[in-house]
Amino acid sequence: AQTVTQSQPEMSVQEAETVTLSCTYDTSESDYYLFWYKQPPSRQMILVIRQEAYKQQNATENRFSVNFQKAAKSFSLKISDSQLGDAAMYFCALRGATNKLIFGTGTLLAVQP
């Protein structure tokens, strides 16, 4: 069975600072995708960044980057220069051969002005 674990229920960061959200996963498949989704109070799920497991290079999208450690099955999200609009629930997700997205329990990020 595939599982995704987010061990930080809540995190807080000062505006303009950097924060890292943790995610670990478990899968027996060799080909899979990992995602970070953002869910603001509107509850619209927004794709932040994705990583193909076969790629060694860490994905980057502007202020968002990941640290993908395949052997350790770790997939953390780093948010640089945090902005007030980054405050939201962040979900880590795994997609394997079944095409189903398996979500972690989420991390609620607060950004302090």
Added chain:
Amino acid sequence: GAVVSQHPSWVICKSGTSVKIECRSLDFQATTMFWYRQFPKQSLMLMATSNEGSKATYEQGVEKDKFLINHASLTLSTLTVTSAHPEDSSFYICSARDLQGVGAFFGQGTRLTVV
């Protein structure tokens, strides 16, 4: 990016009635759509996988006779909550695979309240 529209965004219904929720891919064809349920401050739980032209595949523990899914076209999937009860009150979200089949784009969600 691909746009998925979900309707209605919220609905209130009486116990025993049925409610239909629509999920449309506006600018792409989606052979596969997914339906999730989310309780307050919790994660998204996959309910079923909707495949165009065939029967939906339900996750363990999801009652297929209560949550009817129809995917009659490449741009529309519907979830009907039949004989709704207060415990069915929740936030329901659909998603569709993107053109490359890699990611998933989500609808806005539907807040269902059964009174």
